[in-house]
Amino acid sequence: MRRFKKIMIGVLIVLLLIVWGVGGTYFYLNYKGQKQLKESEVQDREGTYITYQGKEYRYNDDMINILFMGIDKKGGIEEEVAPGVQGLADSILLVSLDTTNDNLFMWAIPRDTMAQLRRTDEAGNFAEPFEDKITLQYGYGNGAQESCELMEVAVSNLLFKLPIQRYVSINMDAVPIVNDAVGGVSLTALETVANSKGIYFNEGDQVHLMGQDALNYIQIRDINQIGSAMGRLNRQKQYVDAFYHQALQAVKQNIGLPVTLYNELKPYMYTNLTLEDVTYLGTEFLQTHFSMENLKQIPGEAVYDENYHGGRTVFRVNYDELQKEIIDTYYTEVKEDNEE
Numbered sequence: 001m002r003r004f005k006k007i008m009i010g011v012l013i014v015l016l017l018i019v020w021g022v023g024g025t026y027f028y029l030n031y032k033g034q035k036q037l038k039e040s041e042v043q044d045r046e047g048t049y050i051t052y053q054g055k056e057y058r059y060n061d062d063m064i065n066i067l068f069m070g071i072d073k074k075g076g077i078e079e080e081v082a083p084g085v086q087g088l089a090d091s092i093l094l095v096s097l098d099t100t101n102d103n104l105f106m107w108a109i110p111r112d113t114m115a116q117l118r119r120t121d122e123a124g125n126f127a128e129p130f131e132d133k134i135t136l137q138y139g140y141g142n143g144a145q146e147s148c149e150l151m152e153v154a155v156s157n158l159l160f161k162l163p164i165q166r167y168v169s170i171n172m173d174a175v176p177i178v179n180d181a182v183g184g185v186s187l188t189a190l191e192t193v194a195n196s197k198g199i200y201f202n203e204g205d206q207v208h209l210m211g212q213d214a215l216n217y218i219q220i221r222d223i224n225q226i227g228s229a230m231g232r233l234n235r236q237k238q239y240v241d242a243f244y245h246q247a248l249q250a251v252k253q254n255i256g257l258p259v260t261l262y263n264e265l266k267p268y269m270y271t272n273l274t275l276e277d278v279t280y281l282g283t284e285f286l287q288t289h290f291s292m293e294n295l296k297q298i299p300g301e302a303v304y305d306e307n308y309h310g311g312r313t314v315f316r317v318n319y320d321e322l323q324k325e326i327i328d329t330y331y332t333e334v335k336e337d338n339e340e
Contacts, residue, residue, distance in 0.1 A: 050160060050331055052323060057331035062100040064281070065162065066273070067152055068093040069169040071138060087171070089138040089151055094164070096329070097284055104290040105329060107159075108297045110315040111135035115158045118150060133314065134158070144169060144270035158298075158317070160326055168271040172215065177268070179214035181261045182250035185242045191231050195222050214239075237292050298322055 050057045070091025092109040116129045119140040137154045141147025148167045156164050179185060186208045193201040193216065200216050201207060209217055218239050221232040251257055273281075299321040305314045 048163075049334070050323075050327060052327055056334040057327050058334050059163065059331055060098070060100070062098060063163075063330055064097045064099060064166075064284075065164045066095045066097075066281075067148075067155055067164050067167040068095060069138065069148070069151055069167070071169050071171045087139060087147075088135045089169075090135060090172075092134065092151070092155065094155060094159070094162075097281070097288065099284060102284075102288045104288040104294060106295040108295065109134065109155065109158070110297065110300075110302070112302065112313060112315040113158070113298070113300070114314050114316060115154055117154055138169070145272075148270060148272070160323055162326060162330060166271070166273050166277060168269065168273060170265070170269045174265055174268040175215045175218075176211045177264055178261070179243070180210055181257065181264070182243070182247045184208050184210040185214060185239060185246050187238055187242045189217075190235055190238055193217060193220050193235070195220050209239075237295070240295075241292065296325075299325065 048059050050059075068091070069089045070093075072088045072090040088111070090111050092111065092113075094107040094109065096105040096107070097103075098105070111133065113134045114131055115134040115137075117132050117134070117137045117140065118126050118129055121127045134151075134154055137150050138147045141150050148169050151169075152164050152167050156162055186206070189201040189203055189205040189207060192199060192203045200213075200220055207213070207217075218232070218236045298317060300315050300317040302313055302315050305312060308314055
């Protein structure tokens with residue numbers, strides 16, 4: 001049962017971009033990747049301009065937005081199955097790179113966020129949009145590509161038509177692979193990690209996480225303990241920081257790591273990122289400024305909805321606060337000529 005956020009998946013994929021960007025035919029791929037990403041068209045003017053409190057704001061074209069999804073699915077990520085059983089997007093993370101100021105932002109979207117979704121009818125045509133948990137949108141595709149595209153639209157609409165240039169989906173089986181590829185991660189356990197099956201780590205333990213232990217450290221919590229979700233979130237942040245530094249050292253020591261890791265992850269990953277994109281993004285990420293303060297959750301509240309499938313917890317977005325934060329991060333006020 002995985003009814004909790006797995007934002008670590010998206011963060012790990014971002015760190016992979018750092019790894020991949022070191023190799024390849026650098027200059028050509030870097031130039032072409034930059035050109036491709038920055039020339040990606042914004043399809044809807046609603047995403048280019050936003051009106052807020054009587055003022056007009058324009059989207060910053062120097063932002064590159066990539067949607068990362070951690071998929072709760074066994075087997076190959078590209079395996080085509082019937083719509084509705086494609087898997088769930090348990091981790092949803094929008095990663096944004098400001099290429100002007102070299103800042104990196106990450107927005108976690110809770111899996112239980114209520115949003116407008118789409119699915120096809122028996123004839124293959126899209127039916128009317130309906131409200132449901134955003135995690136379900138991925139499952140309505142008939143394969144990895146369609147599922148990713150459906151998620152891209154759903155997230156963009158949720159964020160006031162924010163342009164999204166690329167997407168990456170990956171399943172949980174990849175976490176131990178990524179962790180071990182950089183030689184594992186050493187840290188001090190922030191708390192005792194346990195569930196009904198037993199104790200996995202004791203508070204204060206000095207541990208070197210390898211294989212399944214890495215996934216256990218960032219995934220497990222005692223659902224019967226009040227505040228356990230916050231404790232797990234702190235562990236996830238701690239792991240990200242440790243992994244980041246370990247990954248950089250691993251690449252410096254083994255320039256062949258990018259190819260090895262890319263090949264190993266293919267069965268677990270689907271993306272429309274090209275090799276050129278990855279090369280450009282990798283070098284950009286090496287220059288960016290990032291701190292855990294830039295990893296945010298969209299504003300809102302988890303509430304118990306007795307009318308949702310007999311009573312379930314859902315996440316209701318605070319759209320007023322979300323729009324303000326989106327504008328502050330991605331948009332610039334349009335000034336009249338006489339105001340400049």
